[in-house]
Amino acid sequence: MATYIIRRLIWAAVMLTIVSIITFAIFFLVPRLAGATPESLATRYVGRTATAEQVKIAAEKLGFNDPLVVQYGRFAKGIVAGADYDYGPGVEHCPAPCFGYSFLTRLPVWPDLLDRLPVTMSLAIGAAILWVLAGVATGVVSALRRGSFFDRAAMTIALGGVSLPIFFTGMVSLVIFSYGLGITAPGGSFTPFLDDPAAWAYSLILPWITLAFLYAAGYARLTRAGMLETMSEDYIRTARAKGLTERTVVLKHGLRAALTPILTIFGLDVGLLLGGAVLTESTYSLPGMGKYAIDAITNQDLPKVMGVVLFAAFFVVVANLIVDLLYAVVDPRVRLA
Amino acid sequence: MTFLELKDLRIHFPTDDGLVKSVDGLSFSLERGKTLGIVGESGSGKSVTSLGILGLHKGGRARISGEIWLDGEELVSASAEHVRTLRGKKMAMIFQDPLSAMHPFYTVGAQIIEAYRIHHKVSKSVARKHAIEMLDRVGIPQPDRRVDSYPHEFSGGMRQRAMIAMALSCDPELLIADEPTTALDVTVQAQILDLMRDLQRDFNAALIIITHDLGVVAELSDDILVMYAGKAIEYGTSEDIFERPEHPYTWGLLGSMPRLDRERTERLMPIKGTPPSLINVPQGCAFHPRCTYGDRTGGKSTTEVPTLLESEGGHLVRCHLSGDVRRSIWENEIKPNLEAP
Ligand SMILES: Nc1ncnc2c1ncn2[C@@H]1O[C@H](COP(=O)(O)OP(=O)(O)O)[C@@H](O)[C@H]1O
Numbered sequence: 001m002a003t004y005i006i007r008r009l010i011w012a013a014v015m016l017t018i019v020s021i022i023t024f025a026i027f028f029l030v031p032r033l034a035g036a037t038p039e040s041l042a043t044r045y046v047g048r049t050a051t052a053e054q055v056k057i058a059a060e061k062l063g064f065n066d067p068l069v070v071q072y073g074r075f076a077k078g079i080v081a082g083a084d085y086d087y088g089p090g091v092e093h094c095p096a097p098c099f100g101y102s103f104l105t106r107l108p109v110w111p112d113l114l115d116r117l118p119v120t121m122s123l124a125i126g127a128a129i130l131w132v133l134a135g136v137a138t139g140v141v142s143a144l145r146r147g148s149f150f151d152r153a154a155m156t157i158a159l160g161g162v163s164l165p166i167f168f169t170g171m172v173s174l175v176i177f178s179y180g181l182g183i184t185a186p187g188g189s190f191t192p193f194l195d196d197p198a199a200w201a202y203s204l205i206l207p208w209i210t211l212a213f214l215y216a217a218g219y220a221r222l223t224r225a226g227m228l229e230t231m232s233e234d235y236i237r238t239a240r241a242k243g244l245t246e247r248t249v250v251l252k253h254g255l256r257a258a259l260t261p262i263l264t265i266f267g268l269d270v271g272l273l274l275g276g277a278v279l280t281e282s283t284y285s286l287p288g289m290g291k292y293a294i295d296a297i298t299n300q301d302l303p304k305v306m307g308v309v310l311f312a313a314f315f316v317v318v319a320n321l322i323v324d325l326l327y328a329v330v331d332p333r334v335r336l337a
Numbered sequence: 338m339t340f341l342e343l344k345d346l347r348i349h350f351p352t353d354d355g356l357v358k359s360v361d362g363l364s365f366s367l368e369r370g371k372t373l374g375i376v377g378e379s380g381s382g383k384s385v386t387s388l389g390i391l392g393l394h395k396g397g398r399a400r401i402s403g404e405i406w407l408d409g410e411e412l413v414s415a416s417a418e419h420v421r422t423l424r425g426k427k428m429a430m431i432f433q434d435p436l437s438a439m440h441p442f443y444t445v446g447a448q449i450i451e452a453y454r455i456h457h458k459v460s461k462s463v464a465r466k467h468a469i470e471m472l473d474r475v476g477i478p479q480p481d482r483r484v485d486s487y488p489h490e491f492s493g494g495m496r497q498r499a500m501i502a503m504a505l506s507c508d509p510e511l512l513i514a515d516e517p518t519t520a521l522d523v524t525v526q527a528q529i530l531d532l533m534r535d536l537q538r539d540f541n542a543a544l545i546i547i548t549h550d551l552g553v554v555a556e557l558s559d560d561i562l563v564m565y566a567g568k569a570i571e572y573g574t575s576e577d578i579f580e581r582p583e584h585p586y587t588w589g590l591l592g593s594m595p596r597l598d599r600e601r602t603e604r605l606m607p608i609k610g611t612p613p614s615l616i617n618v619p620q621g622c623a624f625h626p627r628c629t630y631g632d633r634t635g636g637k638s639t640t641e642v643p644t645l646l647e648s649e650g651g652h653l654v655r656c657h658l659s660g661d662v663r664r665s666i667w668e669n670e671i672k673p674n675l676e677a678p
Pocket residue numbers: 350352357358359377378379380381382383384385386615
């Protein structure tokens with residue numbers, strides 16, 4: 001078990017390093033291959049009004065003339081240990097984890113990200129709880145009553161759920177519930193949980209449901225398929241032969257086994273969402289990481305984009321790690337591996 | 338009063354391809370402390386019969402008729418919930434492949450404890466002590482340690498022992514073992530059979546051993562029922578079946594028994610062909626397409642379904658050949674061949 005954990009941890013570290021290399025390559029290597037010079041890169045940092053001489057000095061000081069490996073080393077060191085930026089006018093210390101400064105606001109990216117995180121986390125975790133409960137429950141009932149009216153209705157709705165894009169369901173829900181009936185918050189508002197839990201829930205209930213619906217549909221189909229498979233396993237017959245009630249057979253023996261693959265997908269889905277529920281956040285104008293990413297891309301604010309990409313990758317890798325560890329807890333056969 | 342008695346049990350499954358007559362008019366009886374062997378090739382309805390006795394087809398799409406009397410109670414007409422309370426306690430089952438029959442995510446101990454606590458209102462620690470005792474009883478070394486192992490950490494033979502411990506944990510009066518040794522190595526097979534014989538004596542349970550291999554039941558069974566296409570085709574004492582078998586199918590099974598005294602597991606006279614589909618059972622005697630004696634019945638084998646009739650001293654046979662002819666074929670044509678070195 002200990003070696004398993006250590007191996008997973010090392011793997012997570014390797015993944016993060018690879019992601020950072022790829023991110024670095026996309027933002028620094030690709031522009032250079034596309035013809036960018038150290039000077040044209042430095043322009044973004046000192047502003048368009050700077051003289052050619054100022055730009056040249058900045059490019060030198062920012063290290064754009066150094067070999068790429070050295071540049072990557074500096075970039076990685078910034079994230080781990082912080083960095084000092086020297087634009088020419090003065091040196092600024094950017095504490096770890098340093099993703100650099102926004103081109104537009106000149107503010108460091110990291111506090112921005114921390115600011116956006118609660119919004120995305122509230123959205124993702126709230127929706128995740130909803131969809132996992134609704135999706136798994138629907139899937140179990142569908143599997144047990146296969147071919148029934150409930151099953152067919154649920155699976156039809158689920159098919160709709162996975163194929164309808166969120167900006168569509170989001171818009172429709174806003175029009176009906178917020179602007180029409182006025183029972184939910186219109187887009188754009190977010191109250192932190194600690195300020196006012198009721199207002200927090202009120203501002204998120206619609207995005208939660210919309211997002212959860214999309215995912216619940218997939219989870220229902222997945223759970224149904226998994227349950228149909230496990231309920232025909234030999235050990236289910238054994239459980240029945242012991243004289244267990246059908247309820248215990250289904251929940252303790254059937255669902256327990258069927259949940260394992262769902263756990264994996266759940267971890268990845270939540271990890272991906274924590275990096276920014278891009279569509280949901282822009283549909284409801286929630287100031288989360290996804291919205292931040294969209295704005296950064298629109299403004300071509302390179303450090304912001306890079307920060308958000310790395311942050312999102314971090315969540316995916318960590319979610320992967322947690323899933324792997326949980327897997328070993330859930331399925332004893334994994335512990336041997 | 339007979340402890341277990343089946344009367345004309347039928348279990349049919351409606352499917353898209355037609356009605357599968359998995360069990361089609363099966364009758365037998367069994368007393369406490371006695372062992373019945375049910376033998377037949379794969380697909381003859383043995384497992385469906387045993388699951389039927391446990392009431393595990395109830396609530397499904399199976400059509401069940403006939404009677405199952407267990408200790409004075411009729412189970413076919415009993416409610417599913419009532420039969421559930423008998424399962425595990427009054428009657429228990431051991432399955433073929435203990436690896437797939439045990440839940441991979443729970444320890445062996447947890448699964449035995451669960452089986453015990455369904456029927457006994459005791460604390461977990463009491464049930465755990467009982468589980469360790471049971472594991473000890475079935476010959477698992479260091480039971481207090483192994484109780485916390487997972488099924489995949491056991492060897493095949495140990496797993497089957499654990500499965501037996503689980504089935505016996507509530508001291509059932511009827512134990513059904515469905516191919517209990519089929520998934521095991523030959524040497525382990527013998528150990529498991531020995532264990533079952535010892536335990537049956539201790540527990541004084543009625544035991545049904547189901548197998549496709551007559552060799553497995555040879556030493557254990559008091560009675561043997563040979564099944565073909567959902568029906569009993571020969572039913573008698575162990576001596577009847579081994580010393581004076583009268584059905585051509587039984588002769589075939591005897592001929593295809595792997596024998597330890599022969600080169601490797603050379604089979605003498607395997608039965609030609611394959612068992613019939615239970616949707617389209619052949620006209621007349623279900624065995625006739627594979628039978629070499631059908632032409633000696635004046636055409637009846639292909640047109641008339643034979644009935645299970647008493648031959649001598651309670652020995653039942655389902656064949657159109659007359660008893661004299663069958664006995665003469667056995668004495669003159671089959672037995673000498675089987676005994677040939
Ligand atoms: N639930 C079911 N639905 C339809 N057919 C079944 C079902 N269970 C068993 N059968 C059929 O019944 C026949 C007898 O099966 P079984 O009792 O498992 O044979 P065996 O003698 O090998 O144990 C087989 O042809 C099998 O396909």
